[in-house]
Amino acid sequence: MAPSMSLVHSANTLNILDFVVNKGHGVKGLSELGLKTLPPQYIQPPQERFDHTSNEEENKDSIPVIDMSNWDDPNVAKAVCDAACKWGFFQIVNHGVPIHVLEDVKDATHKFYALSAEEKNKYSKERSVSNHVRFGTSFTPEAEEALEWKDYLSLFFVSDDEAASLWPPVCRNQALEYMKSSEFMVKKLLEILMKGLNVKEIDESKEAILMGSKRINLNYYPTCPTPELTIGVGRHSDVSTLTVLLQDDIGGLYVRNTETSKWVHVPPVSGSLVINVGDALQIMSNGKYKSVEHRVIANGTNNRISVPIFVNPKPSDVIGPLPEVVGNGEKVLYKHVLYSDYVKHFFRKAHDGKATVEFAMI
Ligand SMILES: CC(C)(COP(=O)(O)OP(=O)(O)OC[C@H]1O[C@@H](n2cnc3c(N)ncnc32)[C@H](O)[C@@H]1OP(=O)(O)O)[C@@H](O)C(=O)NCCC(=O)NCCSC(=O)/C=C/c1ccc(O)cc1
Ligand SMILES: O=C(O)CCC(=O)C(=O)O
Numbered sequence: 001m002a003p004s005m006s007l008v009h010s011a012n013t014l015n016i017l018d019f020v021v022n023k024g025h026g027v028k029g030l031s032e033l034g035l036k037t038l039p040p041q042y043i044q045p046p047q048e049r050f051d052h053t054s055n056e057e058e059n060k061d062s063i064p065v066i067d068m069s070n071w072d073d074p075n076v077a078k079a080v081c082d083a084a085c086k087w088g089f090f091q092i093v094n095h096g097v098p099i100h101v102l103e104d105v106k107d108a109t110h111k112f113y114a115l116s117a118e119e120k121n122k123y124s125k126e127r128s129v130s131n132h133v134r135f136g137t138s139f140t141p142e143a144e145e146a147l148e149w150k151d152y153l154s155l156f157f158v159s160d161d162e163a164a165s166l167w168p169p170v171c172r173n174q175a176l177e178y179m180k181s182s183e184f185m186v187k188k189l190l191e192i193l194m195k196g197l198n199v200k201e202i203d204e205s206k207e208a209i210l211m212g213s214k215r216i217n218l219n220y221y222p223t224c225p226t227p228e229l230t231i232g233v234g235r236h237s238d239v240s241t242l243t244v245l246l247q248d249d250i251g252g253l254y255v256r257n258t259e260t261s262k263w264v265h266v267p268p269v270s271g272s273l274v275i276n277v278g279d280a281l282q283i284m285s286n287g288k289y290k291s292v293e294h295r296v297i298a299n300g301t302n303n304r305i306s307v308p309i310f311v312n313p314k315p316s317d318v319i320g321p322l323p324e325v326v327g328n329g330e331k332v333l334y335k336h337v338l339y340s341d342y343v344k345h346f347f348r349k350a351h352d353g354k355a356t357v358e359f360a361m362i
């Protein structure tokens with residue numbers, strides 16, 4: 001049901017956290033109230049806001065767009081490994097994931113968010129029948145001083161049967177199809193990246209540690225009354241091995257250039273997927289491949305969605321620099337950590353840029 005006018009007029013006195021978090025309206029519900037000003041809970045400290053006055057947007061740098069038509073082309077392998085070392089981010093086109101699968105999962109994301117607050121709230125942390133399915137808002141509201149202008153549905157994949165019984169029916173098949181059709185591409189990318197580290201083949205145990213678990217998030221960034229005061233997602237790096245990100249045509253994702261520290265926009269490219277290195281691969285590669293800080297700005301005129309697949313080690317895996325990488329006597333930068341401990345550490349605090357990986361530093 002649409003929020004009543006009395007609710008709109010009493011927005012100043014509205015208990016924002018109750019409305020957004022407990023009642024399941026999310027920031028989407030807040031956006032649809034038509035607020036003219038941003039609730040104070042969302043006002044980010046100046047250093048976290050996007051500085052439109054700086055020349056960052058004029059920056060001519062951009063992350064590579066790599067054509068994957070020929071997986072066996074050595075130039076393609078070089079472009080992938082170079083991008084993973086320098087940027088930690090690249091976009092791929094002609095990647096083999098059918099375009100209709102990408103369109104379908106974007107449509108399904110809109111359909112999920114079009115459900116009533118009551119329906120979506122059945123999947124909230126408090127009500128969800130499983131912690132493998134979670135609808136939420138911001139990142140970790142309990143730990144954040146300022147909230148992020150974003151809602152999400154996070155789905156941890158265990159099996160088709162579990163997904164069939166637990167995942168929301170409006171988006172379940174489309175999310176599964178996107179994950180399944182990306183699998184070949186992910187495996188090929190990991191093969192290329194491993195070759196670049198002198199790891200000749202991905203045997204069963206390597207495959208498990210690189211891609212033993214998967215999580216898909218359906219992100220929704222509603223139109224914001226004063227986008228310059230808040231943020232869609234704060235500065236962070238992913239804790240995955242690799243992330244496959246599908247974004248729509250709105251834009252707003254920025255990546256830190258590791259050489260200049262400037263923020264570089266990742267422009268929407270029709271039919272492309274954004275690939276980024278996560279902390280687990282940075283650790284396994286002993287820092288050769290970079291898990292790079294990124295963030296998403298809030299938008300004053302459009303709703304935006306994105307659908308990342310996080311390809312991860314299994315929670316029960318112990319990760320550390322691979323023997324093939326540090327066998328030559330190079331300085332070992334990271335210790336071995338239980339992957340689920342690492343992920344819990346990430347989720348228990350607000351986004352804090354590149355600080356998460358300190359958990360694994362020697
Ligand atoms: C630690 C996990 C995630 C949960 O294990 P659990 O046994 O079910 O443990 P808990 O239910 O006690 O959850 C641990 C904490 O993580 C929180 N959490 C549990 N899933 C979630 C959840 N999807 N969302 C945000 N908190 C959660 C959860 O609320 C809880 O916080 P707290 O209550 O304060 O102890 C476990 O499934 C695990 O190790 N998974 C490994 C694979 C995995 O999910 N990897 C994460 C890839 S995600 C990634 O790279 C980036 C994600 C990201 C996401 C949002 C961003 O803005 C930016 C980035
Ligand atoms: O929405 C985006 O473009 C990026 C989202 C993101 O960084 C994440 O979910 O980890």
Ligand SMILES: [Fe+2]
Pocket residue numbers: 236237238294
């Ligand atoms: Fe991310």
